[in-house]
Amino acid sequence: xxxxxxxxQVEQDxxxxxxxxGIGYLAALGCSATLFLTLLGLWGYQMTTGMGVxxxxxxxxxxxxxxxxxxxxxxxxxxxxxxxxxxLFRARFRSSFNxxxxxxxxxxxxxxxxxxxxxxxxxxxxxxxxxxxxxRMLWVNFxxxxxxxxxxxSTYLTVSVVFFYVGLIPDFAIARRYKEGLAKRxxxxxxxxxxxxxxxxxxxxxxxxxxxxxxxxLVASVHSVVSWDFAMSIIPGWHTTIFxxxxxxxxxxxxxxxxxxLVVPMRKILGLDRYITDxxxxxxxxxxxxxxxxxxxxxxxxxxxxxxxxxxxxxxQFRYRALGDYTVMFWIMVVCNSLIPLTLFVRGLRRNVxxxxxxxxxxxxxxxxxxxxxxxxxLARDFDPYAWGTYSPxxxxxxITLGSFGLFFTAYLVFLKTLPVLSITEIKEHL
Amino acid sequence: xxxxxxxxxxxxxxxVLAGGVVALTQFGPLGHDGGTxxxxxxxWAAVIxxxxxxxxxCTLIKAKWVASVKRELLxxxxxxxxxxxxxxxxxxxxxxxPWIGRxxxxxxxxxxxxxxxxxxxxxxxxxxxFTIASNGDEEGRERFAGIYLFVFVVSQSLMAFDWVMSLxxxxxxxxMGGYFFIESLFAGFALSGILYAFLHGRPAxxxxxxxxxxxxxxxILLFGFSxxxxxxxxxxxxxxxxxxxxxxxxxxxxxxxxxxLRELSLSILAxxxxxxxxxxxxxxxxxxxxxxxxxxxxxxxxxLVERFVYLAPIVxxxxxxxxxxxxCFLLLxxxxxxxxxxxxxxxxxx
Amino acid sequence: MERRMIFQDREEFLAxxxxxxxxxxxxxxxxxxxxxxxxxxxxxLPPKPAKVKNFALVGAxxxxxxxxxxxxxxxxxxxLIVGGKPIISLPxxxxxxxxxxxxxxxxxxxxxxxFLARLPSVSGFVPKEEFGNAFVITVEPGETE
Numbered sequence: 001x002x003x004x005x006x007x008x009q010v011e012q013d014x015x016x017x018x019x020x021x022g023i024g025y026l027a028a029l030g031c032s033a034t035l036f037l038t039l040l041g042l043w044g045y046q047m048t049t050g051m052g053v054x055x056x057x058x059x060x061x062x063x064x065x066x067x068x069x070x071x072x073x074x075x076x077x078x079x080x081x082x083x084x085x086x087x088l089f090r091a092r093f094r095s096s097f098n099x100x101x102x103x104x105x106x107x108x109x110x111x112x113x114x115x116x117x118x119x120x121x122x123x124x125x126x127x128x129x130x131x132x133x134x135x136r137m138l139w140v141n142f143x144x145x146x147x148x149x150x151x152x153x154s155t156y157l158t159v160s161v162v163f164f165y166v167g168l169i170p171d172f173a174i175a176r177r178y179k180e181g182l183a184k185r186x187x188x189x190x191x192x193x194x195x196x197x198x199x200x201x202x203x204x205x206x207x208x209x210x211x212x213x214x215x216x217x218l219v220a221s222v223h224s225v226v227s228w229d230f231a232m233s234i235i236p237g238w239h240t241t242i243f244x245x246x247x248x249x250x251x252x253x254x255x256x257x258x259x260x261x262l263v264v265p266m267r268k269i270l271g272l273d274r275y276i277t278d279x280x281x282x283x284x285x286x287x288x289x290x291x292x293x294x295x296x297x298x299x300x301x302x303x304x305x306x307x308x309x310x311x312x313x314x315x316x317q318f319r320y321r322a323l324g325d326y327t328v329m330f331w332i333m334v335v336c337n338s339l340i341p342l343t344l345f346v347r348g349l350r351r352n353v354x355x356x357x358x359x360x361x362x363x364x365x366x367x368x369x370x371x372x373x374x375x376x377x378x379l380a381r382d383f384d385p386y387a388w389g390t391y392s393p394x395x396x397x398x399x400i401t402l403g404s405f406g407l408f409f410t411a412y413l414v415f416l417k418t419l420p421v422l423s424i425t426e427i428k429e430h431l
Numbered sequence: 432x433x434x435x436x437x438x439x440x441x442x443x444x445x446x447v448l449a450g451g452v453v454a455l456t457q458f459g460p461l462g463h464d465g466g467t468x469x470x471x472x473x474x475w476a477a478v479i480x481x482x483x484x485x486x487x488x489c490t491l492i493k494a495k496w497v498a499s500v501k502r503e504l505l506x507x508x509x510x511x512x513x514x515x516x517x518x519x520x521x522x523x524x525x526x527x528x529p530w531i532g533r534x535x536x537x538x539x540x541x542x543x544x545x546x547x548x549x550x551x552x553x554x555x556x557x558x559x560x561f562t563i564a565s566n567g568d569e570e571g572r573e574r575f576a577g578i579y580l581f582v583f584v585v586s587q588s589l590m591a592f593d594w595v596m597s598l599x600x601x602x603x604x605x606x607m608g609g610y611f612f613i614e615s616l617f618a619g620f621a622l623s624g625i626l627y628a629f630l631h632g633r634p635a636x637x638x639x640x641x642x643x644x645x646x647x648x649x650x651i652l653l654f655g656f657s658x659x660x661x662x663x664x665x666x667x668x669x670x671x672x673x674x675x676x677x678x679x680x681x682x683x684x685x686x687x688x689x690x691x692l693r694e695l696s697l698s699i700l701a702x703x704x705x706x707x708x709x710x711x712x713x714x715x716x717x718x719x720x721x722x723x724x725x726x727x728x729x730x731x732x733x734x735l736v737e738r739f740v741y742l743a744p745i746v747x748x749x750x751x752x753x754x755x756x757x758x759c760f761l762l763l764x765x766x767x768x769x770x771x772x773x774x775x776x777x778x779x780x781x
Numbered sequence: 782m783e784r785r786m787i788f789q790d791r792e793e794f795l796a797x798x799x800x801x802x803x804x805x806x807x808x809x810x811x812x813x814x815x816x817x818x819x820x821x822x823x824x825x826l827p828p829k830p831a832k833v834k835n836f837a838l839v840g841a842x843x844x845x846x847x848x849x850x851x852x853x854x855x856x857x858x859x860x861l862i863v864g865g866k867p868i869i870s871l872p873x874x875x876x877x878x879x880x881x882x883x884x885x886x887x888x889x890x891x892x893x894x895x896f897l898a899r900l901p902s903v904s905g906f907v908p909k910e911e912f913g914n915a916f917v918i919t920v921e922p923g924e925t926e
Binding site: 217220221224228231232233234239240241242243244245297298301302305307308309310311314 | 533537584588592603604606609658659669670671673
């Protein structure tokens, strides 16, 4: 094929996803939208009836809602890693993944942002978290990790949206060319009138480089701040210095798995095999393996040092974590996060896309369970035996958890139909 | 069995001599306690393991960042054997660790010395195998890089937990292992900056643009690592500061409240982060060998001062003896790199 | 009279551009539109360095200053001892300042880009002519023509 034809072919292949939805798409959209409506319904029920409808009690005051918050913020990190960090490393293979990964980041952050609101109970008081001078001229407590979260996560959301949008500008110009009528106008406005002049490209390249440079430290810092929600306490199992890099590695691990979960079906259904190859998946699988090893290292160090320290509280907490009330969750976590990913040392399995898809599902489950184990087991059993208790999520919490997946997939399905699913301009550049 | 880069008889004698000098100063009337040797080993083990680790990491991700000094970096691996043997000289010193006498196999003195010695030895063997594979451009060198990195991580983690953290038993810092191996990798890249500045200096016009961009890659790496380092440092500091638990904070208090340790602690931040960050921030300095050398030297100084600050409140360090140990290591290091320069090929245009 | 050349092939486009540069046509009169960034264009017609990074630096620096100033001044305005921490407790304030550094830096870089690239350009929303994947050179009329 001639070069100009190839360029046009890329556009058509990618924009083909934006045509009229078929029955399969509508069915999937219907399912996820239903789950999302369930979330809203249950949330409304909780807001009107009270937090008692959840399983939260003394001593476990943080349960599934916070698990979901940490889980979804974690998922977001991998998108930024793929789009910003790999850009700085000049890794070519990034251009086939980065659009869906950036979309995943934005949507995961939006879902994550819901959970502090849900967890508040009296959601309408959410504005307490934002720094403004109250009626008594009292500002927020900047020494609290929860406020650090507000700053870190909102910064991350803003920068991710800006980065996502900036990457889309030239692609909106392409979409503007293919559409008619109202759609043409909308994409035209979104493209900001982009025409690809030298001045525009020169400034755009520097903008993209600096945005990538700004987003990169966010990959490490945001999830470190989230981990410090726990590490700033003094209870055994939470008060430990390794949390920051441990959580960041875990975030990239679970996010990469979610990228695989999203992109494998997307590639199949939209016929994008020419652009997302098995080589790309192998590179992603290597990231998965590497972060899995870091997570396993953290498990070993935490348990090892608890035994070494001779501190009876630490030792009991880790014994409880492995063998206590939540032992089933613990072993699911170990198998899914540490053992199964070891199979990725085998090159053939790294290149087997079906295997990667199944593995990614296991990792998603394992990482959700890991957050649950960390949060709940430390709260259930800390220093004073008279304060020990257990926790199990109620139907409201389970429903809201499933609903959060519904919201995420609804947003993602809408993205598939309205925005170019791959970064057309970057692919053209590397053809 | 592949041929390993044989050392000449003369070089082996020099190694034995150096070992002898160290032993003399260690056990003689000047040495007395092992604190000095511990500090010297903490520094040199980190730097040497880091050199090999830097090459191994670049090999695994197929990056050319340290390509121009790759062979020189790998040539220092015999020092790892030297370090392992010298570690055995620390055996009398181990009795002064606070956990001696506790029950449990982990606190058994023989197991302590054994596991650390074996790990250092394994690091040497893995480094040697990787060096052969890398110099011979073997097909499977990524596997040996991976094996070396695995041993490297375990060895550096144990160096942190066993050699340093347990000096303050029962103080626990779960991030220390990771912190030490990142610092070691950082040292490896810093040393590649120094080697590059010495060996290639201002590239002659005939070298073309490739010489320049290697230096820029190393500078960017050092810049990024300095940010990574300060993040890891802050992660440890914040958790201990915020929790304010007496058993944990006492470690920091001993090292940050009174002179001279207070000033030395601040200087660690400067050496590791402030100097490399601000010095390497402008684009032009990234291609200037002098600047990169200065930043690299600052980082290595930071490592030495930091390890000293860890040991200082607990262990006596005699600076004269330290200087002698350093000279021994430095001589051997220069010898190994110099020999490689003469017998090996010139600048690797990989 | 405006001269416009449209090329479907990249090499022809670059050859024509080299010809123009050799003829001595000043850069300001040459407008180029490309579907993606073509770095050879920068070699043939060297551009002035992009000024976007100034916005980035200023934004980031103002973020750091704002972060520290905001946290320190508000803590001092009502000095409450919370959790036994000092009134001006720098480690937490570093985190806030870091977040604002990135936030202000990214936003000011973006708005700086919009200003420097003269975007949004209303005429481009629904442009009269679309060149698609073609490489376009437009030479504006000079005084001598």
